[in-house]
Amino acid sequence: MSRKSVSWLKLIHVVATVEADLGKVLQSDHGLGLSEYRALEVLARSPDSELRMQELAAHLRLNQSSVSRMVERLERGGLTVRDLCPDDKRGVYTVLTDKGRQRLESAQPDYEKALDAALKEHGCEDLLAERFINVAQPA
Amino acid sequence: MSRKSVSWLKLIHVVATVEADLGKVLQSDHGLGLSEYRALEVLARSPDSELRMQELAAHLRLNQSSVSRMVERLERGGLTVRDLCPDDKRGVYTVLTDKGRQRLESAQPDYEKALDAALKEHGCEDLLAERFINVAQPA
DNA sequence: AGTTCATATGTATGCCCATGCAATCTTCCT
DNA sequence: AGGAAGATTGCATGGGCATACATATGAACT
Numbered sequence A, B: 001m002s003r004k005s006v007s008w009l010k011l012i013h014v015v016a017t018v019e020a021d022l023g024k025v026l027q028s029d030h031g032l033g034l035s036e037y038r039a040l041e042v043l044a045r046s047p048d049s050e051l052r053m054q055e056l057a058a059h060l061r062l063n064q065s066s067v068s069r070m071v072e073r074l075e076r077g078g079l080t081v082r083d084l085c086p087d088d089k090r091g092v093y094t095v096l097t098d099k100g101r102q103r104l105e106s107a108q109p110d111y112e113k114a115l116d117a118a119l120k121e122h123g124c125e126d127l128l129a130e131r132f133i134n135v136a137q138p139a
Numbered sequence C: 001a002g003t004t005c006a007t008a009t010g011t012a013t014g015c016c017c018a019t020g021c022a023a024t025c026t027t028c029c030t
Numbered sequence D: 001a002g003g004a005a006g007a008t009t010g011c012a013t014g015g016g017c018a019t020a021c022a023t024a025t026g027a028a029c030t
Helices: A003-030 A034-044 A053-060 A064-076 A098-121 A130-134 B003-030 B034-044 B053-060 B064-076 B098-121 B130-134
Strands: A050-052 A080-084 A092-096 B050-052 B080-084 B092-096
Touching: A003 A034, A003 A098, A003 B003, A003 B098, A034 A050, A034 A053, A034 A064, A034 A080, A034 A092, A034 A098, A050 A053, A053 A064, A053 A092, A064 A080, A064 A092, A092 A098, A098 B003, B003 B034, B003 B098, B034 B050, B034 B053, B034 B064, B034 B080, B034 B092, B034 B098, B050 B053, B053 B064, B053 B092, B064 B080, B064 B092, B092 B098
Parallel strands: none
Antiparallel strands: A050 A092, A080 A092, B050 B092, B080 B092
16 A cells, blocks of 8 residues: 555545534534535525525535435525526526524534534644645635 | 635545545446445455454444445455454454455555546645654554 | 527436444343 | 443435436527
8 A cells, every 4th residue: 555545544534534523513503414504605605695506516516416405405494495597497596595694604603613623633733734725716 | 714614625625526536436447435445455454354343444434334234245245254253252353355355456556546646636746745644543 | 580409508306325323132241 | 130342234314326307509491
């Protein structure tokens, strides 16, 4: 096994563990999955708090069908609503509701706190060094 | 959103993408899932090429039940066999077969190649810098 | 120009797989 | 005997792939 493989294994272990920690906090304290939380975040930062499915999928790096189901979950919880595109009737906007925004805002501090804690706990705070700021952007 | 959150997002995007790439290569070219491949790797490096479920779970960072099912898959493919612990009849050893070792050895070069390629493609070769060598070990 | 057909795009749905949690079963230990 | 440890099993979840369906776009023909 190459040095590179070993390092990669270590990296993904850390990442998986931190992600699991984050997921648990969100799920137990706010009833949100990790992808759901991130979807709310992306929506909140989008113009008019809305995005089309594909755009959301691109941001989240998820399959289009996964996004479709995820949005379904969000919608069941009243955190978003679907809205048809007036110009392209194939398209569907997912729009953040007030409730969704509130849920997000209540979850955010916990998320940040949990991220800090998990990074520190696993001794990898320097992982997010400046240079990461410059890795290719989603959009 | 904090700088840290943003950096974390970028990191997990890269990691997820690279992992997906690796998974596809393994699956399509060798009929192995990512976890399965890694299980074979761990087994191959273990004394007598065998481990108990819990040990395997610890190495792979997987749930015990997930490991149980994964081993079931490996076993269906003839890549491993279960073997009862003589001393502790609660325990079960998963033992790498010759076929399993061959499959692993045929997959390894492709895995390494794919990892290199994916890291390069996503511009994060320096991600596995020396300091990662020193992040907490699995065992 | 207007109609028709082929193709592309956006989303939703069916099906399957891998994983986690909780409960269970067996075996071990005191 | 009773509790702890190791493994398996039932169930639920979230994700991907292939497909279906609706709409859009463009080209061809009249």
